[in-house]
Amino acid sequence: MNQTLTKRRKLRLESDSGWGYAFIAVALIAFCLFTAYPVINAFMISLQEYRPLGSTYVGLENFKNSFTDELFWKAIKNTAVYTLLTVPINILISFLIAILIIPFKKRTQTVFKAIYYLPAVASGVAMAVVWLWIFDPLKSGIANQIVMFFGMENQNWLGSSATAMFSLVLMSWLSSHGTAIIIYLAALLGIDNSYYEAAEIDGATFLQKLWFIVIPFLKPTTLFLLVTGIIGSFQVFQNAYLMTGGGPDHATTMVGLLIFNNAFTYFEFGEAAAQSLVLAAIIAIVSFIQFKFLGKDIEY
């Protein structure tokens, strides 16, 4: 039956082409103007030695420079490590919290949702100041009080290469997951109660329901969070810049920071554009793999 349906659907849907384009028209126009145009420009810039009053074409020189720059690869490695340590765990944390909020009465749920949404509205400046304070290297610092409680020595959190990256990762874990939690909660609400009811009749346990209903149903959402999370994480440098300045000894230098420095500190716009494209290619490959494994949309 499924097969005949698919066939018929195909026939039907094909006649919707006009509407399909109409539905995406605005998005497409906005995209062409405000995204595609700058991206194409960036691509052209990557082949130039960019100067505002007249650039020179240099071919693939900028790409060659990027590929042979040791620091670029170190930054890629740092960024990959940071992404690997933060994105999956942050998604797991968000998922857990979203699941745990569900069993309560509506009022309790509201309170928790608000609490978890709350930090997302905090300004980045406040966040950085607070975390610098938490990672105060002296014995009076909050993080140090905690480790000293367990009998360890006080740590030079952001100042030593052994702990700098870990400190940034910790900061990411304990920062707001408001966005991801809200998205998960919304997706959870989309699961029809009839599925649970059917499962309950079969005597399914909580974990079985989680595994056979919730997780498959949330797959598109997880894919979304994973792909956007990785894109964001690969481009991020603000935290590292504010908290450690990329140091010590490049232990926390991210690709985003290199690109920023090239564009605005050295005015090597061409090289910044080239590095950006290399970075984009890497993210694209990673995303492609994710789509391959998670991308099959579920159908009922």
Add this chain to the structure above:
Amino acid sequence: MALYNNNFKSKWALFVRNGLIIAFLVLFALATIFPIYFMLISSFGDPVEAGAMSYSLIPNKISFESYKFFFNFSPYSWDWLLNSLIVAACITVSNVIFATLAGYAFAKMKFKGKNILFAILLGSMMIPGQVTQVPLYILIVNIFELQNTYPALIMPSIVTVYNIFLVKQFMSSIPGEILEAAKIEGCSQPKIFWHIIAPLSKTVMAVLAILTFMAAWNDFFWPFLVTNTMDMQTIQVGLKNFRFANTTYFAPMMAGATISAVPMFILFFSLQKYFLEGVTVGAVKG
């Protein structure tokens, strides 16, 4: 009945389970809410420079001086809030409409080049903003000559790839059979969208609205680039003015941040009901 089994043998077991969950949620909430708490207590401090900031968990003194300072600091403090409101509201509305339309088209409609187009959209997200910023600036300011206008602030975010992607993922779990049935009955796509998809998508639209509003409201760099008078700045741009050469007026800045968080709260609570009861296919059918 639901994901959780609530028919425990004893009330005691239910109580223990919920207690444990609450304990975990509260503990984690405390960790993440700390910056907000810090923002709030420091906003009640005196308007002194950041160098002289107190590092303490409990405020020594509650004063509203910083709030007064914030509004007296610049004659434009109210303008900043209003500008942010206008810009964020326009961006939110346009995204909810157009991202939902496009997301639906990419998820459930079939047309030539759909997958390629979507891949291109997604791919463009992967290029860092630092290099697209200058071309975009040239486009808006040098070509369209829109600097210091609302269109300049709104247009680049009129519909974002992030939102389209989000909607697409949500819509992919809407069963295709309903749409099939509708089509067989002769519904045109706009009708399907309006009568079936839109009601089913209230939750994702609410999510979209909240997240977009938050992002637009918190956006700093683009508004900073394209505004050049104080009366056109947004709140995030204005807040940065509390930083001087070597000093920062920390408490008033935090007061401003606290004030600027209020609209997002109002929005959150007014859309709250969409997060409590999902709209599922069953609900529509039934």
Add this chain to the structure above:
Amino acid sequence: MKKGLRGFTMLLTVIMLVSLLAACGGKNNNTPNATNNAGNATNSGGNSSESLEKDTITALLPPASANFQARFPEMEKEFNEMYPHLTLKIEPASWEDMTQKLDTQVNAGSPPDIAWVGSTAISKYAALDVLLDLNQVLSDEVKADYDEVPMKFFQLGDAQYGLPAYLAIHSIGGNKQFLEEAGIDYKAVQENGWTYDEFREAIKAGVVKDDKGNTSRYGFVFATSGVTSKDYLSIMAKSAGLPEYFDEDYKFTYTSKNFLGLLEAIRQMIDDGSMPKELSSIDAGKRWNMFLTGQTMITGKGLASFENSARLNNEKIKANDGSAVADSIEAEYIALPVPSFNGADYIPTAVVDGFIALRGKKEPSEAHLHNIGLAIHYLSSGSVAANFTNELFLSPVSESARNAEVLEVYPRSEENLKADEIMMSKAVAARTDIPTELAAEAIKIETEVIVPKLQALLADEISPQEMYDAVKAAAIKSFGEDGVVVD
């Protein structure tokens, strides 16, 4: 076909919707769009028959001092009264993001006519050929208004790319009571300076330990976390025989023995216990907090305005209303010079900020250039400059500013005022002859090698010798064996 037509109408509707939405932004700024000075319409148009054509000059300025931005409207008005045919349009920008905005505008080919920058940024913009030489449009009278040393900071070669707004000395500052307790004759230091050996003994004497042997007060603390570590090194290097990255023969100086000596001293002060071993993550706010709470005798970097911050906190402690910094003690701020290392002369770090003149894709007309000259001088002298320097506790760098009235009077300590004057008198004019490519290469080494290695040195992860070797290797790679100082 029919379907296609329908799609097309739909598309049109949607486009109309968008334009409506964009228009609902309302309140389009209706001021004449002359801000885009790249195509300065008023100038090229020539539609006016008056002898002086109307012109608009744009300026991008940060909140340099507490009330500077609040005075922008008055400044615009006053300038227009002085030159009725000219309009000065000031764009306000927040301090830390202003460079990025300026850089975006520069790269887009449409910068403002005038921008506020630190003098060190000049070579960066000069390399892009976007700076305007003001020599022809500034009269000798105007040029004579400014002090020679700060004026030089805005020169490159023979070109005068801008005018100085102020000169600030980056020094260090001590707690008067603690200095006296440690037996340091701070008045003599203010007058004659001190060597590293004297300084090392002094900060050792300033350390106080509690009964458990933990340090409760350090001798010296300097903000070195993240990017501020650059400040620390360069301020110390000035008086360590390394006043600039390049010597007279354009050889890179940080490969000399003096650099190794300085790095060893930096490590020594931490190993002595005079500075905290966690120095590498002490940020600017923390070091000032440590000063106010009596956790350090001397703090750095120090600025003239800190005297006022300390005084304000003292008043709050006296008022006892809970508004003072938690756990703070009364502290009197004493401005002190940085010690000199390697037996070199004391050279203060003079930071000169000011205004530069920029051009976009189009060459500015002669009249416009002239008008920029008028505006830039207006901004950097007279009562405008007098007020912002006053609010920053600095002395003006132009004669007209010194003679101008200021709006507010702040109390200053005589001792510190005198110490500041001595330090300022020793300030050395900036080099104007270093080619921009060399300067750019040095900045790259600074960002990619010197600062990261310094962070590692402060964290005790590499030795001074290792850092020295790394910097030397990078320098030789960039400038060649002959391009670096060997001694």
